[in-house]
Amino acid sequence: MLARWEFSVVTVFHFFFVPLTIGLAFVVAFMQTLAYARHDRDWDRLSRYFGRLLLIEMAVGIVTGIVLEFQFGLNWSAFSIFVGNIFGAPLAIEALLAFFMESTFIGLWVFGRDRLPRSLHLVSIWMVSLGTVLSAFFILAANSWMQHPVGYRISHGQAVLTNFWAVLANPVLWGSFVHTVLGAFATAGALVLGISTWRARREPAGSEHRPAFLQATRWSAWFTMVSTVLVAVSGDVQARLMDVYQPMKMAAAEALYHTESGASFSLLTIGNLKNQPIFQIRIPHLLSLIADLSWDGQVKGIDNLQAADVARYGHGSYIPVVPLTYWSFRAMVGAGICIILLSAWVIWATRGTRSEAFLAKRWGTRAVVAGIALPFIANTTGWVFTEAGRQPWVVNGLMTVAKGVSSVTTADMALTLGAFVLVYSALGALDAWLFVRASKRDLDDTGHDEGHADAEVAGLVY
Amino acid sequence: MSSFAALDTTWFALIGLLWAGYLFLEGFDFGVSIVAPFVSADDQDRRICINAIGPVWDGNEVWLVTAGGATFAAFPLWYGRLFSGFYLALFLVLLALIVRGVSFEFRGKLTSAAWRRTWDWANFAGSLVPAVVWGAAFTDLVRGVVLAPGGVYFGGLLGLLHPVALVGGLASATLFALHGSVFLSMKTGGGLAERARKAAVVAGVAATALLAVAVAWVALAGRPSVPGAVSPVLPLALGALGVLAAAGGTALVATGRGGLAFLSTGLAILAGLGAVFSRMFPEVLPASNVASHSLTIAGSASQHETLVVMTVVAAVFTPLVLAYQGWTYWVFRQRLVRATAGA
Structure with a gap:
C-alpha cells in the first residue's frame, strides 16, 4: 500500500513537470528557428525568455526522473524481476538514446550561446527537444507493455522477450505516445499563451515588448488549439484500442x-x-x-x-475504483474541451488588428491566464485514469499490483515516502516561486542569464 | 548456449564499463563540488568552480541512469535484489542527487548571500553523500553481505556500514576530491588553481592511504573463491594499481603536471572499480554467509533475446553518445579565469 502511494507520488509529481519540459523544449526550439529564419529580434528575445523558464522546469524534471529509474528496484523488486527482460530494455534504451541526448545538448545550448556557431546552437535545442520526445516514446513503450503485453512468453515465472519489434509496434504505445506528446505541446502552448497575455497586458502602451508578447500570444493560441484538437483525435483512437485491449x-x-x-x-x-x-x-x-x-x-x-x-x-x-476512473476521465476530457474553446476564443478575439481590444478585456485575459492550469489538470487526471483503470493489475492480465512489491519493511517504506513527500513539496514550492519570479523579469534582462558570457569571467553562469 | 553464456558475461563487463564511465566522469564533478568550499576565496571563485562543471555534470550523471537501466534490462534479478536490499543507502543517494541537481540551476537565481550559501551547502552535501555511499556499497559488494536464499538482503542500512565499508566510502570520497581538485587546477587559473593544487595534495595523501587500507583489508578478509572465479591475484593487482595511480596522481599534481595527474587519478578510479568487478565475478551479489545464496551472472541474467536487442542498441548508439559527449568537452575546453587574471 505504501509502495503504491510512494510510486503515485513520485510519478504524478514527475509527470507534472515532464509534459511542460517536452512541450517547452519544442516551443523554444521553434521560436529560435523563427528568429533565425526571419531575422526577427522579437522571436529571439522570446526564445531566450521562455528558455529561462524551460531550464527551471528541466532541472526538476531531470532529478525526479532519476528517482523513477530506481523506484522500480527500490519498491517494486518482484515486479522488476518478473518483467525486467522486457520492461528494462526500453528504460535502458531511453537512457542511452534520449537522456544522454537531452542532458548533453542542454548543457551545450545553455553554455554554448556565445561559443558555438549559430546553426549548431540551434541544432542543440532541437536535439534537446528530440531527446525529450524520444524519452517519452521509450518510457511509454514500457508503460504500454503493462497496459497490453505483447511479444513475450512466460518462462520460469518471468516474462521473457520473444519479439522486441512487437513491443515497439504495440498499438497502445503509438496511441499513447501521440496523445502524450501532443498533450505536452498543448501544455506548453497554454503556458506560453497565459504568460504572454499577462505580460502583454502589463507592459505599458508604447513599450516595444508589448507587440513582442502579443506576437507570442497569437502564435501560442494557434499552437495550443491545433495541438489540443489533435490530442482529442488521438484520444478518440485510443478509446477504440482500449475497447479491444482493456x-x-x-x-x-x-x-x-x-x-x-x-x-x-x-x-x-x-x-x-x-x-x-x-x-x-x-x-x-x-x-x-x-x-x-x-x-x-x-x-x-x-x-x-x-x-x-x-x-x-x-x-x-x-x-478498478470506478469513481476514480469515471471522474478522472471526465476531468481530463472537460479540461481538454476548455483549452480548445479558450484558445479558439483568443484566435477570434485577436484577429486582424483587434489585439489591443483583446488586451482590454479584463475577464477574458484573466481566464486565459487561469487557463494555464487546464493542461495540468488534464495531464494529471489522464495519467491517474490510465494507471487506475488498469487496477488491480500492474501488468494487464499477468501480474497484480499486490504481487509486485519489494520485501522492504513498512518502516523503511514509510520513511522514504515521508521524505519524498517532504522534499518534493519543498521542491514544488521553490520551483513555482522561481518560475513566477523568472517570468516577471524583463524580456531583455540577461543579467544572470544562462550562457551569457560575463564581461569579467569567461562563461560564468550560476 | 555458448553464445548465451558469453553474452551475459559481456553484459556484466559492460555494466562494469558503464559504472567506470560514471565514476570517472561524475567522480571529478563530485570532487569539484566537495573541494569547492575549501578552495574558494569568494563568491566569484564559487561560481568559477560550479561553472567548470556546469556544462557537463548532467551528461556525466546520465552514465548512472544508463548503468541502472542496463542492469534492469540485462540482470532483472540483480537490479531487483540489489536496490530493494540496499534500500536506504540508495534512497540517500537519490535524495542527495535531487538536492544537488537543482542546486546548480537554483543557486544563481537570487543574489542574496544566504540563498547562495544554502545552495552551496546543498551542492557540497549532495556530492559528498553519494561519493561516500558508492565506495561503501562497492566495498560491501566485494566483501559480500549476509543474504537469505535467492539473494534477498535483510541487513538494513546498518548491515552495510561495516568498518571496512566505511573505509571504502572514505577512500572513494577522498579519491573523487583528488580527481576533482586536479580537474579544477587545470580548468581554472590564478589563486584558485593554486589552492586547488594544494587541496589535491591533501586529498591525494588521504585517498592513497585509505584506498591501500581498503584493498588490503578486503584481500586479507579473504572471502573464499567460488567456482569459476578469476584468480584473486587479478583483483589484488588492480587494487594495488589503484593505490599506485592515486599516489602517482598526487605526486604529479604536486609537481604541476595537471594533465598527467588527471589521467593518473582517473586510472586509480578505474583500477579500483576493476578490482571490484573482477573480484565479484562470476557473482553479482555475493553472500558472505552461505555461498549458495549468492546471485550469479548466469542465475540473474535476462534471456538471450533481450541481451541480443540490448547488444545491438548499445553497439550502434554508444559510439554516438561518446562522440557528442567528447565534443562537448572540446567545446568547453578553455580555462575559466577572472578578467584580471588575463581573460
Missing part, C-alpha cells in the same frame, strides 16, 4: 455496469454511479460510436467483464 478500463471510465448495445455516453452523474443516480445527463449511442464506430455496437459492462475475468483468472475482484 475493455474493463473502458467500462470503468463510463461506469457502465451492464453490457449494452447502442450504449449511451454519460456526461455527468450526481449520486451513486452504480445504482440510482440522483441526476444524470446522457447522450444516446455516443459510447458505442466511440468504442467501435457503430450506432448499435456492443460495449461490455463491468459486471459482465468481472464474471469473465473470474472464469479466466480465478476468484477475486478485477474491477
Whole structure:
C-alpha cells in the first residue's frame, strides 16, 4: 500500500513537470528557428525568455526522473524481476538514446550561446527537444507493455522477450505516445499563451515588448488549439484500442455496469454511479460510436467483464475504483474541451488588428491566464485514469499490483515516502516561486542569464 | 548456449564499463563540488568552480541512469535484489542527487548571500553523500553481505556500514576530491588553481592511504573463491594499481603536471572499480554467509533475446553518445579565469 502511494507520488509529481519540459523544449526550439529564419529580434528575445523558464522546469524534471529509474528496484523488486527482460530494455534504451541526448545538448545550448556557431546552437535545442520526445516514446513503450503485453512468453515465472519489434509496434504505445506528446505541446502552448497575455497586458502602451508578447500570444493560441484538437483525435483512437485491449478500463471510465448495445455516453452523474443516480445527463449511442464506430455496437459492462475475468483468472475482484476512473476521465476530457474553446476564443478575439481590444478585456485575459492550469489538470487526471483503470493489475492480465512489491519493511517504506513527500513539496514550492519570479523579469534582462558570457569571467553562469 | 553464456558475461563487463564511465566522469564533478568550499576565496571563485562543471555534470550523471537501466534490462534479478536490499543507502543517494541537481540551476537565481550559501551547502552535501555511499556499497559488494536464499538482503542500512565499508566510502570520497581538485587546477587559473593544487595534495595523501587500507583489508578478509572465479591475484593487482595511480596522481599534481595527474587519478578510479568487478565475478551479489545464496551472472541474467536487442542498441548508439559527449568537452575546453587574471 505504501509502495503504491510512494510510486503515485513520485510519478504524478514527475509527470507534472515532464509534459511542460517536452512541450517547452519544442516551443523554444521553434521560436529560435523563427528568429533565425526571419531575422526577427522579437522571436529571439522570446526564445531566450521562455528558455529561462524551460531550464527551471528541466532541472526538476531531470532529478525526479532519476528517482523513477530506481523506484522500480527500490519498491517494486518482484515486479522488476518478473518483467525486467522486457520492461528494462526500453528504460535502458531511453537512457542511452534520449537522456544522454537531452542532458548533453542542454548543457551545450545553455553554455554554448556565445561559443558555438549559430546553426549548431540551434541544432542543440532541437536535439534537446528530440531527446525529450524520444524519452517519452521509450518510457511509454514500457508503460504500454503493462497496459497490453505483447511479444513475450512466460518462462520460469518471468516474462521473457520473444519479439522486441512487437513491443515497439504495440498499438497502445503509438496511441499513447501521440496523445502524450501532443498533450505536452498543448501544455506548453497554454503556458506560453497565459504568460504572454499577462505580460502583454502589463507592459505599458508604447513599450516595444508589448507587440513582442502579443506576437507570442497569437502564435501560442494557434499552437495550443491545433495541438489540443489533435490530442482529442488521438484520444478518440485510443478509446477504440482500449475497447479491444482493456475493455474493463473502458467500462470503468463510463461506469457502465451492464453490457449494452447502442450504449449511451454519460456526461455527468450526481449520486451513486452504480445504482440510482440522483441526476444524470446522457447522450444516446455516443459510447458505442466511440468504442467501435457503430450506432448499435456492443460495449461490455463491468459486471459482465468481472464474471469473465473470474472464469479466466480465478476468484477475486478485477474491477478498478470506478469513481476514480469515471471522474478522472471526465476531468481530463472537460479540461481538454476548455483549452480548445479558450484558445479558439483568443484566435477570434485577436484577429486582424483587434489585439489591443483583446488586451482590454479584463475577464477574458484573466481566464486565459487561469487557463494555464487546464493542461495540468488534464495531464494529471489522464495519467491517474490510465494507471487506475488498469487496477488491480500492474501488468494487464499477468501480474497484480499486490504481487509486485519489494520485501522492504513498512518502516523503511514509510520513511522514504515521508521524505519524498517532504522534499518534493519543498521542491514544488521553490520551483513555482522561481518560475513566477523568472517570468516577471524583463524580456531583455540577461543579467544572470544562462550562457551569457560575463564581461569579467569567461562563461560564468550560476 | 555458448553464445548465451558469453553474452551475459559481456553484459556484466559492460555494466562494469558503464559504472567506470560514471565514476570517472561524475567522480571529478563530485570532487569539484566537495573541494569547492575549501578552495574558494569568494563568491566569484564559487561560481568559477560550479561553472567548470556546469556544462557537463548532467551528461556525466546520465552514465548512472544508463548503468541502472542496463542492469534492469540485462540482470532483472540483480537490479531487483540489489536496490530493494540496499534500500536506504540508495534512497540517500537519490535524495542527495535531487538536492544537488537543482542546486546548480537554483543557486544563481537570487543574489542574496544566504540563498547562495544554502545552495552551496546543498551542492557540497549532495556530492559528498553519494561519493561516500558508492565506495561503501562497492566495498560491501566485494566483501559480500549476509543474504537469505535467492539473494534477498535483510541487513538494513546498518548491515552495510561495516568498518571496512566505511573505509571504502572514505577512500572513494577522498579519491573523487583528488580527481576533482586536479580537474579544477587545470580548468581554472590564478589563486584558485593554486589552492586547488594544494587541496589535491591533501586529498591525494588521504585517498592513497585509505584506498591501500581498503584493498588490503578486503584481500586479507579473504572471502573464499567460488567456482569459476578469476584468480584473486587479478583483483589484488588492480587494487594495488589503484593505490599506485592515486599516489602517482598526487605526486604529479604536486609537481604541476595537471594533465598527467588527471589521467593518473582517473586510472586509480578505474583500477579500483576493476578490482571490484573482477573480484565479484562470476557473482553479482555475493553472500558472505552461505555461498549458495549468492546471485550469479548466469542465475540473474535476462534471456538471450533481450541481451541480443540490448547488444545491438548499445553497439550502434554508444559510439554516438561518446562522440557528442567528447565534443562537448572540446567545446568547453578553455580555462575559466577572472578578467584580471588575463581573460
